[in-house]
Amino acid sequence: MNQVTKNLLRKNFNEWAIFSIINNTKINDKNVLGWKIIAGQKVTVEVIFHIIRKFRGEVIVRANGPKNKELLGNLATGSQKINFYLPEDMVLFQTEVKQIEPNGDVRVKLPKLFAQVDRRRDFRLFLGEGLKVQIDFQKFDHSQQQYQQKFNKDLFDISAGGSAFIISRSEKAFFRVNDLIKDINIRIEGREIKVNAVIMNILDVEPNKQNQLNYKGKKVCLRFLNLDATNKKFLEDFIFRYMDIDVVI
Numbered sequence: 001m002n003q004v005t006k007n008l009l010r011k012n013f014n015e016w017a018i019f020s021i022i023n024n025t026k027i028n029d030k031n032v033l034g035w036k037i038i039a040g041q042k043v044t045v046e047v048i049f050h051i052i053r054k055f056r057g058e059v060i061v062r063a064n065g066p067k068n069k070e071l072l073g074n075l076a077t078g079s080q081k082i083n084f085y086l087p088e089d090m091v092l093f094q095t096e097v098k099q100i101e102p103n104g105d106v107r108v109k110l111p112k113l114f115a116q117v118d119r120r121r122d123f124r125l126f127l128g129e130g131l132k133v134q135i136d137f138q139k140f141d142h143s144q145q146q147y148q149q150k151f152n153k154d155l156f157d158i159s160a161g162g163s164a165f166i167i168s169r170s171e172k173a174f175f176r177v178n179d180l181i182k183d184i185n186i187r188i189e190g191r192e193i194k195v196n197a198v199i200m201n202i203l204d205v206e207p208n209k210q211n212q213l214n215y216k217g218k219k220v221c222l223r224f225l226n227l228d229a230t231n232k233k234f235l236e237d238f239i240f241r242y243m244d245i246d247v248v249i
Contacts, residue, residue, distance in 0.1 A: 009092075009115040018093075018114055022059060025049055025086055033085040033240070034061065036075045042241055045071040047084075050105060058098060061106045069104045076106045087236055090117040124159040125239040133158055135165065137184045141174045149174060155186075160235045162197065162223040166205060166213065175220050177202060184222075188238060193231045197222040 026049040051060035063069040093114035207213040
């Protein structure tokens with residue numbers, strides 16, 4: 001897993017801010033993902049912050065359901081540290097494992113810092129090396145004859161807010177900034193997501209190892225317009241699973 005994120009993350013060392021965001025997550029029953037890199041792969045588990053002991057500086061982490069209990073134990077066993085991601089607040093932190101309780105709960109230290117993604121931006125996953133997300137759609141060109149063509153493309157990158165793909169020079173006649181593309185079908189891990197999008201930018205792309213192009217192309221950058229909450233969460237979870245973000249915390 002060597003995907004690279006260019007998202008800006010702000011580190012926060014303030015004790016009150018750290019406690020506040022963890023306590024708010026507990027009180028409001030927000031989703032939490034525990035995770036760890038095992039054999040080069042990111043393994044995640046759904047958990048909750050069950051108890052916070054501020055004066056002891058610790059949190060009791062509980063698996064979210066029986067299916068996750070064994071997985072949480074596996075992530076914590078023999079580990080000095082474990083990572084957590086708070087999707088709704090886009091917060092990540094790493095902390096020390098203190099003890100695994102007999103009932104399967106895991107006692108961890110309150111972290112000394114967390115990293116938070118700029119709220120104006122989404123995590124962006126750069127695709128390639130066997131990780132594919134494909135789209136198809138139909139679009140008219142800008143000629144007087146209004147020729148229509150069907151496009152099937154591998155995405156260059158994707159976020160919960162938009163995506164990008166590469167076109168050839170001959171295909172450029174079909175794409176302009178501010179064009180609306182309707183009924184885009186995104187195919188991702190056996191799931192199909194229907195969405196409309198607007199073209200935000202069209203950029204020149206030089207051939208390199210990442211895009212594996214043999215020629216100069218154009219990158220069409222899209223912003224999704226009508227992605228519902230369920231599919232947005234699916235994309236966020238997919239992107240998080242494959243992003244290489246262990247270096248930021």
